[in-house]
Amino acid sequence: MIHGESYKPIIAEAAKMAVGEENIYERVFIFELVKDKNDPNAVAGAVGFSVREPKFYVFKAKAVLLATGGATLLFRPRSTGEAAGRTWYAIFDTGSGYYMGLKAGAMLTQFEHRFIPFRFKDGYGPVG
DSSP states (O other), X not given: OOOHHHHXXXXXXXXHHHHOGGGOOXXXXXXXXXXXXXXXXXXXXXXXXXSSSSOEEEEEOSOOOOOOOOOTTTSOOOOOXXXXXXXXXXXTOSSHHHHHHHHTTOOOOXXXXXXXXXXXXXXXXXXX
């Protein structure tokens, strides 16, 4: 059985094999999306910096996928102990992707949905 916290390393390994490690940039904080000068409704890249080294990055792309996660820190439950640190309550999900998308002109819809893990005997988590 694969638990939630095991998915990320498994998927990361598959991604590295698919695109090649030379095409993966880790620990880069993206802070701005770059608009396409020929199409005002398209994003042509992103700008960021390394969180470990004094490096600045400008990425040019034919397509951009904004996959920064949700905003779990905004609506965090009052879980304690192990439940507070599970993958679905990632500390990185601050809503910054929503801001970047909105700033780039994306239409943001269905933000009334919120993840609430089920509680059941001897456990908790995203089930059902």
